Amino acid sequence: MFFYPHLRLSGCIDPSEPFQCPQSEKCIALQFICDGHPGDCPGNLDENEETCIAAKRPAKENIEKFLQAEYALHGTKLFTFLFGHKLSRSIEENKPFWFDTLASAFSGNQLTVMINYRLVNC
Ligand SMILES: [Ca+2]
Numbered sequence: 666m667f668f669y670p671h672l673r674l675s676g677c678i679d680p681s682e683p684f685q686c687p688q689s690e691k692c693i694a695l696q697f698i699c700d701g702h703p704g705d706c707p708g709n710l711d712e713n714e715e716t717c718i719a720a721k722r723p724a725k726e727n728i729e730k731f732l733q734a735e736y737a738l739h740g741t742k743l744f745t746f747l748f749g750h751k752l753s754r755s756i757e758e759n760k761p762f763w764f765d766t767l768a769s770a771f772s773g774n775q776l777t778v779m780i781n782y783r784l785v786n787c
Contacts, residue, residue: 686710729768736760 677685677692684693686706693705699717703709710716735743744753756763 687713687716725768729764732764732767736764 677683679692682692682694684695684698685691686693687710689707689710691706693711697705698711701712703712705711706716741753741757744756747753748756756767
């Protein structure tokens, strides 16, 4: 018999407090994450560096939507610009896989590159 005390089944139910504090069941509003005022989460984890990074990184689904929208707008040109000819051909051949993979892997910096590309070329 195994017991996993770190697994939680509960989430945050109130949409105005959607963020579950790390290592806690407490839910807080997004505006209290990394706002410079500790104490919203137990152990001040609302101001923890890891929490702040996670809060600033866009959700994977949003990045995926962004990629699809960019692709609809620019086509393969966008991927060639970002990743070169070889990889952009692979992306072209299996878009669902690559959109998912890229959305998982994307950092804020790469996303900024894409946004800049859009601003310059549209
Ligand atoms: Ca706070």
